[in-house]
Amino acid sequence: MDNNYNKYCSGQLKVISDFDKINEIFGIVLKNHVNNQGTLNNNNNNNNNNNNFRILDIGCSHGKNSIIVLKPLIEQVRNKWNPNEKVIEIFHSDLSVNDFSKLFNQVYNLNSYSNKINNIFTYGIGNGFENQLVPNNSIDFIFSFSTIPWVPFLNEYKSFEGSLYNIAISDRLAGFENYYKERLLNTLNHRYNELKVGGIFSFNILIQEDKGNENEEKSKSLYFCLKNVKDILRKMSYESILSRDEVENMIAPIVFFKRDEYQYAIDKSTNNTGLKLIYENRITRNWADSHHDDESFVCSIIAVVGNFIKNSINGDKKKVDSIFNDFEQRFHLKYKLNPNDFQFHLSSLYLSFLKEN
Numbered sequence: 001m002d003n004n005y006n007k008y009c010s011g012q013l014k015v016i017s018d019f020d021k022i023n024e025i026f027g028i029v030l031k032n033h034v035n036n037q038g039t040l041n042n043n044n045n046n047n048n049n050n051n052n053f054r055i056l057d058i059g060c061s062h063g064k065n066s067i068i069v070l071k072p073l074i075e076q077v078r079n080k081w082n083p084n085e086k087v088i089e090i091f092h093s094d095l096s097v098n099d100f101s102k103l104f105n106q107v108y109n110l111n112s113y114s115n116k117i118n119n120i121f122t123y124g125i126g127n128g129f130e131n132q133l134v135p136n137n138s139i140d141f142i143f144s145f146s147t148i149p150w151v152p153f154l155n156e157y158k159s160f161e162g163s164l165y166n167i168a169i170s171d172r173l174a175g176f177e178n179y180y181k182e183r184l185l186n187t188l189n190h191r192y193n194e195l196k197v198g199g200i201f202s203f204n205i206l207i208q209e210d211k212g213n214e215n216e217e218k219s220k221s222l223y224f225c226l227k228n229v230k231d232i233l234r235k236m237s238y239e240s241i242l243s244r245d246e247v248e249n250m251i252a253p254i255v256f257f258k259r260d261e262y263q264y265a266i267d268k269s270t271n272n273t274g275l276k277l278i279y280e281n282r283i284t285r286n287w288a289d290s291h292h293d294d295e296s297f298v299c300s301i302i303a304v305v306g307n308f309i310k311n312s313i314n315g316d317k318k319k320v321d322s323i324f325n326d327f328e329q330r331f332h333l334k335y336k337l338n339p340n341d342f343q344f345h346l347s348s349l350y351l352s353f354l355k356e357n
Helices: 010-016 019-042 064-080 100-107 179-194 218-238 244-248 259-272 294-310 317-337
Strands: 053-058 088-094 120-126 139-144 195-206 275-286 345-355
Touching: 019 064, 019 139, 019 195, 019 275, 019 345, 053 064, 064 088, 064 100, 088 100, 100 120, 139 179, 179 195, 179 259, 179 345, 195 275, 218 244, 218 294, 218 317, 218 345, 259 275, 259 345, 294 317
Parallel strands: 053 088, 053 139, 088 120, 139 195
Antiparallel strands: 195 345, 275 345
């Protein structure tokens, strides 16, 4: 993510939005943890590794949104046990290239969750969510918001024309018809392994609304927003500031899941594991609702896609920064002239799975 991601990530926070539901679901997790502890105590197994209360945050980035989600959850934990009675462990995970120093600066800020309770320990995990991140049966609550839609960059996505978001909206590339649904199923299977019995995994994915749905066109709108952003970069190539190859490589690898893809993963995981779907909700929101001025709106887009642009520019740091600053100025100017060209909605599906056995 861009270095200014924390500053301009309120759009993702707005997408999360349903904090009351998250807190309600977390209450179920706490109750199940207490019940499990009673079983352990009855079995004289007080030294069991599962005595600690553990939360796994997948896709932490630089930490701002994660901490906003965690603070009320930690308050619930604090109200459940006496000081020093319960050890809390928080695992923040993201790709190994993530700047975890920025994350820990946020975590140990005075306004963070780390100052709300005693006996709390925080860890960073540099690994992708498509892998198992922690040992089996070790986590009480897993959450991941605005992370699962990110997929590895593939050469097949490269294009000089089109959008920065270039994964086909309707028809998948040849050979990738099953790729995204199997990837989502694999993610659910890993989370099943990581959860304790009674634990919950809550997350969202971006979705392509069904044909004929009132939000069908809105759920496609990010493609056209990022197409207009890429128009700026194409123009820079016509002026020989960027090469054609550099612009071809400028792709933000985000996937909007189709109904058959996410339903396949839901059905397979609930039929073949001990996961039970306990919450499902679809929300379509206007990205601009989170930004009240031109500056923050444009910067919120740059914060998400900026690194994919920067990483495709050849040259030393001075050259890359100069070209990228040129792009930013052009983007701000073009937005002021035609703000409607960059408006978009996101359709999200929120899911929570309980591990029953």
